[in-house]
Amino acid sequence: xxxxxxxxxxxxxxxxxxxxxxxxxxxxxxxxxxxxxxxxxxxxxxxxxxxxxxxxxxxxxxxxxxxxxxxxxxxxxxxxxxxxxxxxxxxxxxxxxxxxxxxxxxxxxxxxxxxxxxxxxxxxxxxxxxxxxxxxxxxxxxxxxxxxxxxxxxxxxxxxxxxxxxxxxxxxxxxxxxxxxx
Numbered sequence: 001x002x003x004x005x006x007x008x009x010x011x012x013x014x015x016x017x018x019x020x021x022x023x024x025x026x027x028x029x030x031x032x033x034x035x036x037x038x039x040x041x042x043x044x045x046x047x048x049x050x051x052x053x054x055x056x057x058x059x060x061x062x063x064x065x066x067x068x069x070x071x072x073x074x075x076x077x078x079x080x081x082x083x084x085x086x087x088x089x090x091x092x093x094x095x096x097x098x099x100x101x102x103x104x105x106x107x108x109x110x111x112x113x114x115x116x117x118x119x120x121x122x123x124x125x126x127x128x129x130x131x132x133x134x135x136x137x138x139x140x141x142x143x144x145x146x147x148x149x150x151x152x153x154x155x156x157x158x159x160x161x162x163x164x165x166x167x168x169x170x171x172x173x174x175x176x177x178x179x180x181x182x
Contacts, residue, residue, distance in 0.1 A: 001043070002036040004056055007065050007111045010162055015112060019062075019069045019158045022090050024136035030063075034074055034134065037061040038086050041076035045084070058111045060150045062157035065112050073154035077147050087141060092131035092155055095140075097124035104149060105181035108163045119172025121163050122179055123149045145182050 008015055022030070044055040062073035072090040079085055103120040127148045133139050143151045153163055168174040 001053065002040040002066070004054060004111075007061070008067060010110075010113045010164065012067075012112075014067055014069060015064055015157070015162060016160045017064070017069055018160045019064055019071045022070050022072055022132070024132070026090075026134060030068070030070065030072070031134070033063060033066060033068060034072070034088055037066075037074040038076060038088075041074060042084055042086075045076065045078050046082075056111055056114075058109075059146075060154045061111060062154045064157050064160075071158045073157065075147070075150045075154060077150070087151075088134055089129060089131035089139075089141065089151070089154075090133065090136075092129045092151070092158070094124075094127050094152070094155065095130045096128040098126040100125040101175075101179040102145065102149070102182050103176070103179050104146075108149070108153065110153070110163055113162065113164060117164055117167065119167035120174075120176055120179070121153075121166045122175065123152050125180065127151055129155075149182075 041058055041061060043049040043053060044057045050057055060073060060075040063070045075087040077085050101122045102125045103122060107117060108121045126144045128142050129151055130140050
């Protein structure tokens with residue numbers, strides 16, 4: 001299983017580089033990273049397992065966060081207590097988004113950012129993404145609210161952007177009144 005210490009810290013320069021498109025078929029290494037990420041993210045959201053294995057809770061992990069500069073990420077969404085849906089999105093592109101903007105009321109977090117960060121990150125309330133699945137088939141997924149935020153957060157990683165880069169340095173709560181908190 002992936003260990004927390006294998007996830008790159010925000011100071012690592014690789015997290016600020018743009019990732020390359022994935023060429024199919026996937027390599028064995030990429031398949032292993034995807035499976036390890038699913039296992040880590042699932043276990044990290046189950047309190048007893050997170051404690052047992054010393055995992056930081058997380059919902060998403062992008063390949064660059066483990067040092068692989070390729071355009072794919074995994075999101076494990078707990079849609080109801082103890083029930084998870086896995087999303088593996090390869091070469092993702094946002095093809096449509098809502099006008100409405102939202103932000104995480106308690107502040108956005110990241111497995112690569114090991115500190116509290118003040119401020120809000122404006123995100124679209126709904127997004128539609130076109131991507132490839134692990135077999136290279138074209139897929140379209142829609143995300144709302146926290147799932148939409150997770151998708152946008154992980155796509156940012158593929159573009160070398162960390163959520164802290166999206167917080168206004170001079171006014172961390174800028175335009176907060178024009179968005180909905182979730």
